Amino acid sequence: MAKSVKKFIEGNLAAVDGAIAAGARFYAGYPISPSSEIAEGAARELPRHGGVYIQMEDELASMAALLGASLAGKKAFTATSGPGFSLMQENLGLGVMMELPAVIFEVQRSGPSTGAATKPAQADIMQARYGAHGDHSIITISPASAQECYDLTITAFNLAEKYRTPVLFMSDEVVGHLRETVTEVAPSPEEIFDRVRPAPGTTQAEFRPFDFSGTMPAPMVPLGDPNLLMRATGSIHDEKGEFCPTPDCIDRVTRYLSAKIEQNADDITITKEYRLEDAEVAMISFGCSVRSAQTAVDILRERGVKAGLLQIVTVWPMPARQIRAVLSRVKTVVVPELNLGQLAGEIRKLNDYGCRIIQANRTDGILITPQQIIDALERG
Amino acid sequence: MATYKDYMLFDKLPHTWCAGCGDGIILQAVTSVFAELGLDKHQIALVSGIGCFGRIDDYLDINCMHVTHGRALAAATGVALANPDLTVLCTMGDGDSITIGGNHLIHCARRNINLTAIIANNYNYGQTGGQYSGTTPTGSITSTSPYGHIEQNFDICRIAEAAGATYVARATTYNPVQLRRLIRGGIEHRGFSLIEVMAACPTHYGRYNHQGEAARMMKLMNAQSVTPAQAAQMTPEELEGRIVTGLLVNREKEDYYTRYRRIIDEQNVDG
Numbered sequence: 187m188a189k190s191v192k193k194f195i196e197g198n199l200a201a202v203d204g205a206i207a208a209g210a211r212f213y214a215g216y217p218i219s220p221s222s223e224i225a226e227g228a229a230r231e232l233p234r235h236g237g238v239y240i241q242m243e244d245e246l247a248s249m250a251a252l253l254g255a256s257l258a259g260k261k262a263f264t265a266t267s268g269p270g271f272s273l274m275q276e277n278l279g280l281g282v283m284m285e286l287p288a289v290i291f292e293v294q295r296s297g298p299s300t301g302a303a304t305k306p307a308q309a310d311i312m313q314a315r316y317g318a319h320g321d322h323s324i325i326t327i328s329p330a331s332a333q334e335c336y337d338l339t340i341t342a343f344n345l346a347e348k349y350r351t352p353v354l355f356m357s358d359e360v361v362g363h364l365r366e367t368v369t370e371v372a373p374s375p376e377e378i379f380d381r382v383r384p385a386p387g388t389t390q391a392e393f394r395p396f397d398f399s400g401t402m403p404a405p406m407v408p409l410g411d412p413n414l415l416m417r418a419t420g421s422i423h424d425e426k427g428e429f430c431p432t433p434d435c436i437d438r439v440t441r442y443l444s445a446k447i448e449q450n451a452d453d454i455t456i457t458k459e460y461r462l463e464d465a466e467v468a469m470i471s472f473g474c475s476v477r478s479a480q481t482a483v484d485i486l487r488e489r490g491v492k493a494g495l496l497q498i499v500t501v502w503p504m505p506a507r508q509i510r511a512v513l514s515r516v517k518t519v520v521v522p523e524l525n526l527g528q529l530a531g532e533i534r535k536l537n538d539y540g541c542r543i544i545q546a547n548r549t550d551g552i553l554i555t556p557q558q559i560i561d562a563l564e565r566g
Numbered sequence: 567m568a569t570y571k572d573y574m575l576f577d578k579l580p581h582t583w584c585a586g587c588g589d590g591i592i593l594q595a596v597t598s599v600f601a602e603l604g605l606d607k608h609q610i611a612l613v614s615g616i617g618c619f620g621r622i623d624d625y626l627d628i629n630c631m632h633v634t635h636g637r638a639l640a641a642a643t644g645v646a647l648a649n650p651d652l653t654v655l656c657t658m659g660d661g662d663s664i665t666i667g668g669n670h671l672i673h674c675a676r677r678n679i680n681l682t683a684i685i686a687n688n689y690n691y692g693q694t695g696g697q698y699s700g701t702t703p704t705g706s707i708t709s710t711s712p713y714g715h716i717e718q719n720f721d722i723c724r725i726a727e728a729a730g731a732t733y734v735a736r737a738t739t740y741n742p743v744q745l746r747r748l749i750r751g752g753i754e755h756r757g758f759s760l761i762e763v764m765a766a767c768p769t770h771y772g773r774y775n776h777q778g779e780a781a782r783m784m785k786l787m788n789a790q791s792v793t794p795a796q797a798a799q800m801t802p803e804e805l806e807g808r809i810v811t812g813l814l815v816n817r818e819k820e821d822y823y824t825r826y827r828r829i830i831d832e833q834n835v836d837g
Contacts, residue, residue: 250643
């Protein structure tokens with residue numbers, strides 16, 4: 187039977203436990219509210235498991251060090267929020283280009299800029315998707331509870347390793363600081379995915395650490411492999427990882443970096459349903475707003491309204507198939523979120539079914555209440 | 567017996583650097599030191615940034631990571647801590663190392679990360695057309711200081727020393743024998759080593775400042791060079807416009823990973 191412990195802890199610390207359980211052994215970061223407990227937890231836990239914590243001089247350096255450690259073979263993570271996340275975009279793009287696994291915890295706070303630094307928001311959806319310049323796709327996971335901070339962190343590392351890509355773990359101040367009972371089940375070895383290595387006996391002449399022909403990444407070796415040299419660059423490169431700025435190479439790499447995520451959306455995307463089977467009114471939400479939406483559904487059900495909830499766990503790639511399934515069978519969709527309608531806009535893009543879409547937005551640094559969601563529905 | 571050729575990718579030649587550029591001399595010095603030390607190429611990792619000298623990885627048959635502008639030392643820090651058995655090199659120009667990446671340099675030196683930084687200082691941004699950098703001498707003409715550069719320039723070695731680097735040296739491409747000796751010393755040193763190499767950029771800096779073709783620029787560098795012993799006898803005024811070459815700092819101090827390893831050994835619960 188799998189080893190399991192029960193803890194009463196906040197989401198940020200559950201995430202640290204999840205990272206250790208997933209096999210992460212390197213952290214480089216710069217403290218910032220409301221994510222700092224992840225740095226503190228990593229500083230405490232990593233040396234206890236043979237890993238390394240280093241506090242870098244800024245988020246530019248944190249992200250760069252993370253990628254250096256990943257290329258040297260470690261599962262690596264960092265944590266940040268708003269302004270720090272903006273600084274990380276430079277080397278997030280580098281990680282996408284080099285196809286290096288890493289997990290970036292982004293505990294969202296109010297913005298722009300310093301904003302209300304300790305207050306929650308859910309307004310970084312678009313920065314997560316498009317913050318790094320150039321065409322690319324990115325996996326972004328958004329938890330709604332401390333339990334999910336543990337469970338989904340393991341998922342995040344697995345996806346990072348499987349698809350050789352940085353994965354964003356986009357929580358928020360509410361979920362990061364929410365203390366709940368968390369059951370931490372140690373994953374079995376079969377539940378942990380490690381980056382694919384070349385077949386034994388592969389020679390340097392045969393070794394191709396990049397492959398742009400399909401939608402899965404090529405096998406890789408860490409720096410320091412006794413038999414094979416590894417090479418990675420932020421420049422457009424060929425299958426050997428060597429600089430290759432030909433039109434053919436540029437086109438292949440650009441299309442592949444998006445296809446690798448988008449064409450595997452069915453494998454990557456996660457949604458959860460709550461009382462949705464016979465629903466006529468559906469909430470679609472993510473992160474902390476899911477909790478308020480869940481209560482709103484219960485209240486509406488008590489009043490005889492057939493309400494249900496679709497929780498978007500992977501904000502990117504957007505679970506279009508699952509969202510369409512809801513849009514095609516309900517009359518009304520309510521989208522609660524702590525921003526001015528970033529998720530609602532994405533849902534509208536998929537609304538080929540004439541469904542009425544109602545926004546329920548709160549942007550004053552306080553969690554939206556179930557009543558506010560119901561009010562938004564009733565206002566129409 | 568290994569030679570520098572064993573660490574190079576000859577199918578990538580001729581290189582992209584301009585005729586007379588100093589970077590090729592540094593490339594051969596670095597690979598010659600690998601051969602002298604008999605290093606297993608699988609155990610060498612080189613991290614480079616953006617700029618003329620950042621392109622050095624194109625010609626090397628070792629492990630390479632070519633990152634963003636200014637972040638090479640930060641990425642190299644991650645490599646060095648994730649696999650402390652590697653020989654980690656970090657190759658940068660004056661833009662990468664002390665201008666856009668200056669913050670990373672002082673912190674890497676302060677932490678005494680076990681790696682060797684090799685900086686080609688050609689006083690300007692050569693790859694993008696000769697704009698001024700943090701090391702462009704005051705008064706110089708560059709493509710973005712057409713009326714003369716009004717800023718004070720950094721002395722990379724003095725900054726590294728003040729920040730806590732445990733091995734600091736400077737050489738010119740005029741003297742490749744000394745250059746090899748100092749790079750070798752840096753690689754053999756445990757902790758943060760920095761070798762600044764004065765490298766001519768005849769295409770931009772030399773042309774704008776009427777220093778003549780590459781050979782004349784190299785002779786000028788040599789004429790400007792003084793040893794640390796000579797420099798110790800000179801006044802600040804006399805040192806103006808001089809290049810102090812040789813081993814400038816060499817001190818023993820435990821590197822970051824060794825100190826962190828003690829914490830791991832004390833705290834480890836995994837056995």
